[in-house]
Amino acid sequence: GAGVSQSPRYKVAKRGQDVALRCDPISGHVSLFWYQQALGQGPEFLTYFQNEAQLDKSGLPSDRFFAERPEGSVSTLKIQRTQQEDSAVYLCASSLEGGGNTIYFGEGSWLTVV
Amino acid sequence: AQSVTQPDIHITVSEGASLELRCNYSYGATPYLFWYVQSPGQGLQLLLKYFSGDTLVQGIKGFEAEFKRSQSSFNLRKPSVHWSDAAEYFCAVRGSGNTGKLIFGQGTTLQVKP
Numbered sequence: 499g500a501g502v503s504q505s506p507r508y509k510v511a512k513r514g515q516d517v518a519l520r521c522d523p524i525s526g527h528v529s530l531f532w533y534q535q536a537l538g539q540g541p542e543f544l545t546y547f548q549n550e551a552q553l554d555k556s557g558l559p560s561d562r563f564f565a566e567r568p569e570g571s572v573s574t575l576k577i578q579r580t581q582q583e584d585s586a587v588y589l590c591a592s593s594l595e596g597g598g599n600t601i602y603f604g605e606g607s608w609l610t611v612v
Numbered sequence: 613a614q615s616v617t618q619p620d621i622h623i624t625v626s627e628g629a630s631l632e633l634r635c636n637y638s639y640g641a642t643p644y645l646f647w648y649v650q651s652p653g654q655g656l657q658l659l660l661k662y663f664s665g666d667t668l669v670q671g672i673k674g675f676e677a678e679f680k681r682s683q684s685s686f687n688l689r690k691p692s693v694h695w696s697d698a699a700e701y702f703c704a705v706r707g708s709g710n711t712g713k714l715i716f717g718q719g720t721t722l723q724v725k726p
Contacts, residue, residue: 540716
């Protein structure tokens with residue numbers, strides 16, 4: 499596609515529910531990133547994929563967060579047993595090369611946990 | 613550890629006036645620096661980036677930024693602000709390692725008065 503596409507755009511989850519957020523990066527992009535942006539804050543790095551390999555997951559806040567990119571294109575961020583502090587915008591981004599210098603962001607998935 | 617500070621949380625300028633948004637970074641080596649803009653409900657759009665060379669960088673929408681190593685700063689400027697520039701602005705530095713992950717500041721909200 500023309501840009502990074504994320505779905506759903508908006509998700510309301512009850513506390514304790516599992517959610518899955520999808521990211522379609524720009525076609526052919528090697529690198530894929532997930533960021534979390536709390537209200538009024540800058541984005542914070544969660545995890546990084548180079549093709550299907552998850553090379554950095556140092557930003558995942560707990561073991562309830564899990565990301566995958568099994569075929570090196572589409573990625574899913576899964577949050578298990580959601581809690582109120584998980585409410586945030588989850589941004590996906592991609593870049594053409596590994597360790598990309600120009601990173602393109604999607605519009606984000608807005609998660610509200612009630 | 614790398615970090616980015618944007619000292620101004622909120623700035624209001626009149627349309628047609630000049631603008632400067634401040635950004636200070638902490639990074640041991642030569643930094644790769646970025647400015648992104650985020651409109652409400654939208655993803656992040658890259659305005660400009662600095663990797664090396666000329667310390668005055670031109671970007672899209674009439675923005676420019678100047679890298680000053682001695683001050684650890686990368687301030688964003690625009691000579692004449694338009695109402696459509698009202699948005700959230702984020703400064704970022706590329707983190708260490710070869711993933712290309714970005715470390716963002718907290719952001720500055722720009723309001724434009726008619």
